[in-house]
Amino acid sequence: MLTLSERECIALIKKGECFDAEVESGAFIVKIDEYSPVICAAIHNGHNLRSDLEKSFLLTKEERFFEEDPYTDELISSFPIQLIGNDSRFEYDLNRAKTLSTYFKTAWNKQVWKKPLSTTQRAKSHRKHQAFYNVLEAIIAEVEHRFRNAIVFDIHSYNYKRIERDTPTFNIGSGQIDVERWGKVSEYFEKQLNKISLPNLDVRAATDEVFQGRGYLISHVNAHFDNTLVLPTEVKKVFMDETTGEVYPLVLEELKAGFKNAISDTAAYFVRRYGKRKTTKKADVLSSSISPDVLKIDKALYSLCKNVETLNYINPVNIATERSRFLNKSSDVCPSFTYKQLNINPYKFREHLYQLPVDEIMDADIQQLYRHVIDNLANKIDLLSTIGSDNFLYNSLKYYGAPQKADVENAKFILHLNNSELEQHQAVHNADEAVEYFKQMAQQWGLVCRIEKSSKTVAKAMVNSEKSLLMVNKDAKFTAPELHAYAYHELGIHMLTTLIAKKLPLKIFALGLAGNTHTQEGVAIYSEYCSGSLTIGRLKTLALRVLAVQYMLEHGDFVKTFHKLVEDHGASRESAFTLTTRVYRGGGFTKDHLYLKGFRDVLHLAKHTSLDNLLMGKAGLLDLSVISEIVERGMLPKPTPLFDLTYRPSGNPVLDFVIGSIK
Numbered sequence: 001m002l003t004l005s006e007r008e009c010i011a012l013i014k015k016g017e018c019f020d021a022e023v024e025s026g027a028f029i030v031k032i033d034e035y036s037p038v039i040c041a042a043i044h045n046g047h048n049l050r051s052d053l054e055k056s057f058l059l060t061k062e063e064r065f066f067e068e069d070p071y072t073d074e075l076i077s078s079f080p081i082q083l084i085g086n087d088s089r090f091e092y093d094l095n096r097a098k099t100l101s102t103y104f105k106t107a108w109n110k111q112v113w114k115k116p117l118s119t120t121q122r123a124k125s126h127r128k129h130q131a132f133y134n135v136l137e138a139i140i141a142e143v144e145h146r147f148r149n150a151i152v153f154d155i156h157s158y159n160y161k162r163i164e165r166d167t168p169t170f171n172i173g174s175g176q177i178d179v180e181r182w183g184k185v186s187e188y189f190e191k192q193l194n195k196i197s198l199p200n201l202d203v204r205a206a207t208d209e210v211f212q213g214r215g216y217l218i219s220h221v222n223a224h225f226d227n228t229l230v231l232p233t234e235v236k237k238v239f240m241d242e243t244t245g246e247v248y249p250l251v252l253e254e255l256k257a258g259f260k261n262a263i264s265d266t267a268a269y270f271v272r273r274y275g276k277r278k279t280t281k282k283a284d285v286l287s288s289s290i291s292p293d294v295l296k297i298d299k300a301l302y303s304l305c306k307n308v309e310t311l312n313y314i315n316p317v318n319i320a321t322e323r324s325r326f327l328n329k330s331s332d333v334c335p336s337f338t339y340k341q342l343n344i345n346p347y348k349f350r351e352h353l354y355q356l357p358v359d360e361i362m363d364a365d366i367q368q369l370y371r372h373v374i375d376n377l378a379n380k381i382d383l384l385s386t387i388g389s390d391n392f393l394y395n396s397l398k399y400y401g402a403p404q405k406a407d408v409e410n411a412k413f414i415l416h417l418n419n420s421e422l423e424q425h426q427a428v429h430n431a432d433e434a435v436e437y438f439k440q441m442a443q444q445w446g447l448v449c450r451i452e453k454s455s456k457t458v459a460k461a462m463v464n465s466e467k468s469l470l471m472v473n474k475d476a477k478f479t480a481p482e483l484h485a486y487a488y489h490e491l492g493i494h495m496l497t498t499l500i501a502k503k504l505p506l507k508i509f510a511l512g513l514a515g516n517t518h519t520q521e522g523v524a525i526y527s528e529y530c531s532g533s534l535t536i537g538r539l540k541t542l543a544l545r546v547l548a549v550q551y552m553l554e555h556g557d558f559v560k561t562f563h564k565l566v567e568d569h570g571a572s573r574e575s576a577f578t579l580t581t582r583v584y585r586g587g588g589f590t591k592d593h594l595y596l597k598g599f600r601d602v603l604h605l606a607k608h609t610s611l612d613n614l615l616m617g618k619a620g621l622l623d624l625s626v627i628s629e630i631v632e633r634g635m636l637p638k639p640t641p642l643f644d645l646t647y648r649p650s651g652n653p654v655l656d657f658v659i660g661s662i663k
Contacts, residue, residue: 001029006131012136023135024172025417026337027087027128029073030135033080033287037275038267039139041154043132043217044069046086053091053121056114064090065245067108069157071252075235076155077468078260080141080287083136090613092125094132094214095156101129133220139464140221140228148276150228151185154217157235158210159242168206169198173213173232176222182229189231189266196258196662198248201238203566210446229270235297236301244257256364283632286363290505290635293360297370304352304506305377309466311457312505313340313384314586320455320475323581334558337585339387346385350378358515365626386587391554402516402553403546403593410596410662411543411550414567416534417658429478434461434486438470442495445642449495458581461486463494465510466620468502470495485533491526492531492642493615500639501617509617513627516618523614523645524599526606529599529659532646536655537587541579542599544569548583560582606647615639 003022004012009023009030017564020031026048047068049057073084090112092101102122103112119124143150160167170193174186193205213232216292221230238253264282271280316322316337334580353374358410361367364440376399382396403411429437431453438451438461455469460482461472470490497520525542528534544565551561559581565576582592601621605611613619613627616639632640649656 004030006134009135010138013135013142016142017275022086024128024131028132028135029082029084029086030139031080031084032139033291034148035143035291036080036267036285036287037143037150038079038285039081039143039150039152039273040263041136041152041217042069042072042076042156043083043085043154044089044156045084046088047070049086050093050124053117056117057090058114059090064088064109066159066242069155069244071239071247072155072157072235074252074256075259076153078286078364079263080252080285081139081424083132083139085132087128087642089359092129092475093216094129095217098126098129098218099218101125101216108621113300113312119386127194127236131188136217136221137224137406140225144225146226147271147275148227149270151267151270152217152221152228152230152240154215154230154232155235155259156215156233157237160236160238161242163210167236168204169193169196169236169238170203170205171210171217171234171236172205172207172291173211173215173234174207175212175214176218177213177229178232178363183323184268185270186231188269189233189262192262192265193233193258195498196255196262198238198254198258200253206265219648222338227274232268240504253364253368257368260364279638283629286629288634291362293362294370294507296368297356297358298362298506298508301353301355301370301374302358302511304349304536306507307466307512308344308377308380308511309464310380310382310384311462312464312466313342313387314589315339315456315458316581316585317455317456319458319581323324323475323577328576331562332559335581337388337581339586341498342387344381344383344384346381349381353378353381365629369513370508371408373508373511376514377511378476383586392586393590396586396588396590400590400594401598403550406663407546407593407597408550413544414536414539414543414659415547415597416659417540428482429483431472431476434476434478434483437483438472438487438491442470445491445496447491447495447499449499458578458585461490462523463490463498465494465498465501467529468495468498475621477656482534482538483534484531485535485538488527488531488533488643489524490608493527494520496642497615497617497619497639500615502523504617504636508550509619512618512622513620515620516596518594519614520598520601521595521619522600522602523611525595525599526602526611526641527602527645530643530648532650534650534655539596541575542596544571544579546596548579549590549593552583552588553590556588596662603647603659603662606645608637611645612641613638615641 002019003019004023006024012019018032022029053126076082102117102125105113120459121344128333140150146221172186172190190205196203215232218232221228239255240247262284267282267285268282272278272645317340318338322335334563379399383399386395388589436452442449449468451470455474457471457473463470477557551564562576562580583589613631616627619627629634
């Protein structure tokens with residue numbers, strides 16, 4: 001952060017430059033990430049008091065804090081233009097005219113000073129007051145020049161416990177607003193504030209119920225500018241204990257996100273109604289560049305977590321020998337799998353993970369995105385550190401969840417289909433032929449990656465994201481439709497998202513967002529559907545995976561699950577071994593129920609929205625709205641699919657009926 005004088009600050013604004021600075025020895029902060037029609041101010045956020053005033057100041061820090069507006073800077077932290085007061089309102093009040101801004105002796109019926117401030121002391125404070133308004137004028141002038149109109153959100157907070165009646169969570173003061181001209185915008189803002197949801201709190205927005213907006217900031221702007229609307233807004237201190245000053249982090253986090261939506265929606269409405277761009281969306285009033293604080297956290301997170309790849313550790317290293325022993329010698333004795341040793345200290349990992357200063361990310365939604373990922377990675381390391389132990393299943397359930405009743409019913413429905421309805425194909429392609437076919441498809445799609453046979457994978461084929469490698473099980477056999485389906489699934493989705501993630505400036509998309517397994521496998525299965533290669537036989541395989549997980553949870557017996565798949569569901573011994581191994585590896589791996597569930601959820605989504613943004617690396621449905629906003633803001637390029645992911649009926653009436661029946 002720069003340290004600038006008022007004159008230096010104004011000079012940069014007149015040049016149209018962006019900067020982040022403390023002005024007038026830290027009296028206030030000016031942040032301009034990008035010039036936008038929306039300006040946000042938190043003028044009573046500060047707590048500083050000049051050292052020459054402290055000796056005669058009578059109030060305690062707690063009494064001072066009580067009347068200030070702490071944390072209001074966080075409510076506006078997502079926006080590209082911010083003005084934040086650092087000095088206490090007791091030194092000079094930016095919401096009062098300059099001559100009235102320094103309290104003579106008392107405030108709120110409390111004596112503030114031992115004796116009235118001297119002329120010299122008042123003059124120092126008045127200079128800072130004047131500097132703030134000179135800078136504000138420069139910003140508004142520049143914004144009006146660029147966009148014709150400007151909107152200022154003047155954010156305050158208020159103590160409510162001393163008010164003996166119910167008061168609104170948000171109060172807009174319209175006393176100095178030209179309601180005939182700007183009233184629709186004020187009404188729109190109130191509606192957006194009413195949409196905010198806070199944990200365990202009733203939320204209500206109102207106009208002029210507690211405060212009428214008669215402060216000096218709006219008076220000053222009204223006196224100097226004709227095309228700028230100021231919305232004075234008071235927030236009830238429900239995000240903290242107003243008496244002790246203790247903050248409630250969960251409420252504040254939701255409030256920040258809610259404020260971001262309410263302000264950006266209102267600002268976009270304002271621009272559409274009064275500005276030059278009639279198609280403005282809320283993403284257009286937010287910054288289009290990735291801030292340094294995000295890049296810093298992202299780099300640190302990736303450095304810590306880049307080698308935490310689940311399947312590198314969860315796949316048994318002796319899978320080939322145990323498969324041969326079980327199938328050829330003794331199918332009544334559980335395999336004894338061994339695993340690669342974890343080369344990460346889980347305790348230090350979690351410690352470093354939660355020490356990352358995510359609160360330095362100013363954008364509320366992007367901050368929440370990183371918090372989701374950090375929590376997800378903490379759960380992943382719990383999973384990996386318990387491979388082969390009794391605790392693994394618990395951690396797998398925590399990370400991947402368990403099949404719900406609807407998932408099991410969907411699986412049983414699919415498995416009850418008559419065999420006459422199934423496509424019959426011979427598995428005629430071996431691993432070498434599969435490798436050559438996949439290489440041709442990769443070349444056709446322009447994917448720069450490696451494709452090799454492997455003895456280290458349980459699945460027929462899987463992508464190693466770290467190495468941009470498609471591994472084909474050396475013992476696998478493929479039907480012609482399977483080859484086509486695997487090409488779309490593994491190369492068309494998993495390899496594509498891997499390569500996209502490697503090119504992005506934010507490496508969080510290579511690490512994986514929360515819920516990415518459910519989402520990415522869902523998109524991959526959906527790609528098989530789009531390619532015309534999804535068969536009912538494939539759906540049966542996915543359904544068997546759900547039941548295999550359910551059997552594992554019910555009785556936890558590898559041999560029993562294997563025989564149920566063979567005897568009750570007609571699976572071949574080879575495929576039954578693979579399915580059973582998939583769900584018992586590590587000590588009980590519940591991931592496999594997510595394929596069918598993910599396909600269902602992605603299919604439903606595809607019927608009314610584009611899936612393209614889900615190709616942004618290892619994306620997840622949980623944070624799709626944030627990903628879409630990031631793309632709309634121009635912070636990251638929109639992913640381009642290799643083939644059309646638009647939903648269309650397959651043309652196969654049996655397949656479409658089955659898929660339409662998945663609930």
